[in-house]
Amino acid sequence: xxxxxxxxxxxxxxxxxxxxxxxxxxxxxxxxxxxxxxxxxxxxxxxxxxxxxxxxxxxxxxxxxxxxxxxxxxxxxxxxxxxxxxxxxxxxxxxxxxxxxxxxxxxxxxxxxxxxxxxxxxxxxxxxxxxxxxxxxxxxxxxxxxxxxxxxxxxxxxxxxxxxxxxxxxxxxxxxxxxxxxxxxxxxxxxxxxxxxxxxxxxxxxxxxxxxxxxxxxxxxxxxxxxxxxxxxxxxxxxxxxxxxxxxxxxxxxxxxxxxxxxxxxxxxxxxxxxxxxxxxxxxxxxxxxxxxxxxxxxxxxxxxxx
Ligand code: SAM
Numbered sequence: 001x002x003x004x005x006x007x008x009x010x011x012x013x014x015x016x017x018x019x020x021x022x023x024x025x026x027x028x029x030x031x032x033x034x035x036x037x038x039x040x041x042x043x044x045x046x047x048x049x050x051x052x053x054x055x056x057x058x059x060x061x062x063x064x065x066x067x068x069x070x071x072x073x074x075x076x077x078x079x080x081x082x083x084x085x086x087x088x089x090x091x092x093x094x095x096x097x098x099x100x101x102x103x104x105x106x107x108x109x110x111x112x113x114x115x116x117x118x119x120x121x122x123x124x125x126x127x128x129x130x131x132x133x134x135x136x137x138x139x140x141x142x143x144x145x146x147x148x149x150x151x152x153x154x155x156x157x158x159x160x161x162x163x164x165x166x167x168x169x170x171x172x173x174x175x176x177x178x179x180x181x182x183x184x185x186x187x188x189x190x191x192x193x194x195x196x197x198x199x200x201x202x203x204x205x206x207x208x209x210x211x212x213x214x215x216x217x218x219x220x221x222x223x224x225x226x227x228x229x230x231x232x233x234x235x236x237x238x239x240x241x242x243x244x245x246x247x248x249x250x251x252x253x254x255x256x257x258x259x260x261x262x263x264x265x266x267x268x269x270x271x272x273x274x275x276x277x278x279x280x281x282x283x284x285x286x287x288x289x290x291x292x293x294x295x296x297x298x299x300x301x302x303x304x305x306x307x
Contacts, residue, residue: 028098072154178302
């Protein structure tokens, strides 16, 4: 459900902060679900599909011993994925203090939590903060450089103003080593704008600050921002990134589902039937929501230091 407030332009500082707070409050209020609640979610298969997409990205780009920066890490739903990739160090930051608390509980091993698992094998630093406002290079000077930065389903929250979008990219660029990788997922502006045009609800050509409201049952209900991908790419290039690829999530799924190692992963996650490339477990609505998102990979220019 989209309700664009189409012709917004650069926002004043105050209103930008209010929107960032709204987003933080929305995510903070979403407490950890029990396993039963999770399985009963109307979008359980979409959640599993998104977990599969993030796992594939992590398996493709994280190497043993890597230092990882997880921007907008949420409740730490990706901690296990990073553990499987045997990374060496993890920093997670999120604006929602409630989510960071859940993330901390998950990392430390919650006795009541369903996943009684062994401790994570990497040290972690978890922090609450606005990744698109704060100079992270100052705060994380002793933790940098990172080999991989990940920003999953959250980069678009930086797109309220040019200043925030630039801060987001400057932070990642300053913290990644030369040759380091920036992976992420976010709404696909092409798809969203096309849908809005069809509903005659879209009339903006601004590069930043195009707000729309997005409601996804059991997941999202807060202001979001359209990120025209060509602007994102051009801005990223200013901050020394080159595009490795961008794919709508439908294409991403179709492509990586053909690879045996990822079929097996899909089967284990239980996202798509038996993992035999049949999407029958996803409802048509869930598959349509998957089409609203894209996956990107950027590489920081330069060569890694010779050892
Ligand atoms: N990356 C996690 C995942 O994939 O499970 C969480 C994704 S959730 C859809 C979006 C997250 O972005 C929320 O946890 C929210 O608090 C966070 N977020 C939004 N704006 C942010 C900001 N300015 N700085 C840091 N985190 C932010």
